[in-house]
Amino acid sequence: MMRHSDLSSLIRLNIGGKKFCTTIDTLTCREPDSMLAAMFSGRHTVCQDAEKGYVFVDRDGKQFRHILNWLRDGVVPTLTDSDYSELIREAEYYQLLGLIEGINSILNKRKDDEDSCAELTRTDIIKCIQSERVRFRGIDLSGLDLSKLDLSFVDFSFACLKNVFFSRANLHCAKFRDVDAEGSIFHNATLRECEFTGANLRGALLAGANLQSANLQDACLIGCSFCGANLRSAHLQNADLTDANLEGANLEGANLKGAKLSNANLKSANLQRAYLRHVNLRDTHLEGAKLDGANLLGAIR
Structure with missing residues (x-):
């Protein structure tokens, strides 16, 4: 078990078996009220593999790359409606309200476009x-x-x-x-x-x-x-x-x-x-x- 004070600003993550490398600032700055921000804010302890140095989170690693890119640059990825459904589920778990709002905005626009093209x-x-x-x-x-x-x-x-x-x-x-x-x-x-x-x-x-x-x-x-x-x-x-x-x-x-x-x-x-x-x-x-x-x-x- 390690506390935030023991971790460097560089964080290695193992999300459902997929490996990622990012920084504490990336995980905490864009969505400061999210679960991810809380996990790496120093207020909570995280489980880190002492041998390999990865913090393990038992969630969908495929969708986490989109979450990480959202936290980095604030751009909602262009995906199919089914992929958006999966991404929203992960965003809800991590409490990324900005990402959820962005996805819903795109889905609503698509529906409006479909209606106008009808x-x-x-x-x-x-x-x-x-x-x-x-x-x-x-x-x-x-x-x-x-x-x-x-x-x-x-x-x-x-x-x-x-x-x-x-x-x-x-x-x-x-x-x-x-x-x-x-x-x-x-x-x-x-x-x-x-x-x-x-x-x-x-x-x-x-x-x-x-x-x-x-x-x-x-x-x-x-x-x-x-x-x-x-x-x-x-x-x-x-x-x-x-x-x-x-x-x-x-x-x-x-x-x-x-x-x-x-x-x-x-x-x-x-x-x-x-x-x-x-x-x-x-x-x-x-x-x-x-x-x-x-x-x-x-x-x-």
Whole structure:
């Protein structure tokens, strides 16, 4: 048995059969309230092999090298999650609170990074659409470039699609119920028989898009551009088309009952046989629009 006063500043350690050489300062300075600091502070006796001069500690020698490096330079090692679990167990035994806090900080950051990376990329989308019955319900796809992809029958309901590029994409029969697609680009996209019920498409670009028989009931279409779009037989009941640009759009047979068209641009639009009963057309630009056979009963003009 030897006391601290008998030991030099150089300490030889045998941790579970693995040999280490360090100093008292290394073991005591960085974590002064730890068990290691207490062991070599002079307040306690330590068991030293009289013949070989090693202090023996019956713990995991593999993880102790990381502990020693932490005490030397204060840097948490980069390890796998399973190795961190083992290292935390040893750090708890030695009462190295700083090391424990550092490891937990890294593990929490990894979890946050994994969560943020959980959202899909264009490549992920392409892989997914090769399978049947694809659903992206409620997923955040903001800002992705999904142009020219075949996304027919895909379910995007409740997803965040802000500023997504769908230009020239095939979205036939896709579902966009209650999506937030503000500012998205659907230029020349195929949207036949799509469902946009309750969707937010404020400021979206749908010029040249094929929306034949699409369901846009109760959708927010404020400031949207439908220039040259095909909206034949589209369902637009109660849709808000305030400030929308529908110049040259084909709305033949479309149902616009209860739709808001304040300050909308319908110049040269085809509204033949369209259903416009009780629609407020005040301040709506209708120069050159075709209204043959349109139902305008109760419409305000």
